Amino acid sequence: MDGNRVLLIVSGGIAAYKVLELIRRLRERGVAVRCILTRAGSEFVTPLSLSAITEDKVYGELFSLTDEAEMGHIQLSRDADLVVVAPASADILAKMAAGLADDLATTALLATDKPVMAAPAMNVRMWEHSATQANIATLAARGVTFVGPDEGDMACGEYGFGRMSEPAAILAAVEQHFAAAQGQLAGVRALVTSGPTHEPIDPVRFIGNRSSGRQGHAIAAALARLGAETVLVSGPTHQPDPNGVQVVSVQTAQDMLNACEDALPVDVAVCAAAVADWRVAAAADQKIKKKDGSTPPTLSFVENPDILKTLSNAGNKRPALVIGFAAETEKVVANATAKRRRKGCDWIVANDVSPGTGTFGGERNAVHVIDAEGAEDWPAMSKGSVADRLAQRIATALAKDAAE
Numbered sequence: 302m303d304g305n306r307v308l309l310i311v312s313g314g315i316a317a318y319k320v321l322e323l324i325r326r327l328r329e330r331g332v333a334v335r336c337i338l339t340r341a342g343s344e345f346v347t348p349l350s351l352s353a354i355t356e357d358k359v360y361g362e363l364f365s366l367t368d369e370a371e372m373g374h375i376q377l378s379r380d381a382d383l384v385v386v387a388p389a390s391a392d393i394l395a396k397m398a399a400g401l402a403d404d405l406a407t408t409a410l411l412a413t414d415k416p417v418m419a420a421p422a423m424n425v426r427m428w429e430h431s432a433t434q435a436n437i438a439t440l441a442a443r444g445v446t447f448v449g450p451d452e453g454d455m456a457c458g459e460y461g462f463g464r465m466s467e468p469a470a471i472l473a474a475v476e477q478h479f480a481a482a483q484g485q486l487a488g489v490r491a492l493v494t495s496g497p498t499h500e501p502i503d504p505v506r507f508i509g510n511r512s513s514g515r516q517g518h519a520i521a522a523a524l525a526r527l528g529a530e531t532v533l534v535s536g537p538t539h540q541p542d543p544n545g546v547q548v549v550s551v552q553t554a555q556d557m558l559n560a561c562e563d564a565l566p567v568d569v570a571v572c573a574a575a576v577a578d579w580r581v582a583a584a585a586d587q588k589i590k591k592k593d594g595s596t597p598p599t600l601s602f603v604e605n606p607d608i609l610k611t612l613s614n615a616g617n618k619r620p621a622l623v624i625g626f627a628a629e630t631e632k633v634v635a636n637a638t639a640k641r642r643r644k645g646c647d648w649i650v651a652n653d654v655s656p657g658t659g660t661f662g663g664e665r666n667a668v669h670v671i672d673a674e675g676a677e678d679w680p681a682m683s684k685g686s687v688a689d690r691l692a693q694r695i696a697t698a699l700a701k702d703a704a705e
């Protein structure tokens with residue numbers, strides 16, 4: 302489970318204290334846990350204890366200006382791999398079934414595109430009520446999974462079903478969920494390029510670009526989470542090495558190509574790097590000195606190898622699926638469609654990098670995924686969510702290939 306992220310929604314119920322144990326166990330296994338605490342939940346467990354145990358901020362208010370500035374509620378709901386509602390009260394389950402969004406927790410639940418798991422906790426009569434059972438059936442039909450509730454003595458003095466499952470049982474369900482997700486790309490080898498390249502002018506100067514490597518690193522992390530054996534060939538970035546990924550650090554486009562060719566054979570290659578198109582024809586061995594009165598040096602360039610094109614045309618070494626990125630400032634879909642053909646890759650993920658979009662170096666991305674069938678427009682989402690969705694699309698495509 303190492304490297305996975307859980308958004309834990311704590312609603313009202315005496316069982317809320319048990320989530321502290323759940324969080325501790327998840328964190329021991331390398332899972333990052335972020336909490337949303339409902340108003341009712343805060344009657345049973347304090348934001349301070351949740352914050353101390355998650356070592357993260359606890360979110361509570363939908364209209365908190367500070368929270369929205371740091372992380373919008375939509376992003377909060379998407380930046381997790383799994384949303385867990387524990388305890389899930391009769392009230393929050395009813396709101397989920399009805400699609401209500403009147404606080405941060407229910408808004409996040411309505412906005413999320415991630416799997417949702419709920420651990421109901423309520424009085425036995427409330428659990429058995431046909432309204433609750435109808436809500437459970439509705440939610441289950443929409444793909445929400447349930448852990449418990451268990452049978453036993455209740456805090457209210459009654460006996461029956463309605464007790465929240467023990468933290469160990471919820472933990473096991475979460476583990477099972479991630480194991481199933483992990484299996485999707487088991488046995489698949491993936492190659493991802495990321496970041497800029499630095500092309501030397503002399504030993505101290507280089508030509509580079511503003512790529513942060515965020516998108517490429519997030520894709521490598523997402524593929525690894527689905528179980529792919531992933532090699533990330535990266536130019537110089539400030540991104541931490543993703544968990545479970547083999548990182549090969551390079552400087553120049555030529556180094557990047559060499560490292561990619563060394564990584565073959567792979568089943569899927571995702572070229573997200575912003576490779577410099579040109580390099581200085583003859584980089585100086587020594588630092589170029591400025592001399593009084595002399596004219597500034599003139600640089601002449603030669604073209605760099607095109608890594609995406611090379612991988613797309615690698616004959617019997619060609620990965621089954623080759624994916625490129627297109628950074629465009631105008632006619633985004635039309636230009637990217639032409640680029641897909643020119644490069645010979647299977648899919649192009651096109652993004653608009655015109656000034657003002659904040660894509661380059663930013664957190665968010667609105668992309669179009671172009672394949673032989675046409676263009677699919679994705680709504681603006683975090684680069685992490687683009688990565689997850691792309692990894693899922695890759696898993697589906699490879700599974701389809703294998704079935705044919």
Ligand code: CTP
Nearest residue numbers: 572573574576605606607608609625626627628
């Ligand atoms: N790419 C690559 N090697 C290069 C140049 C680009 O692998 N030498 C890959 C990028 O990683 C990206 C795709 O090609 O996946 C598109 O890159 P982009 O810079 O948008 O396109 P260019 O081919 O450079 O075309 P143009 O500059 O005309 O937009």
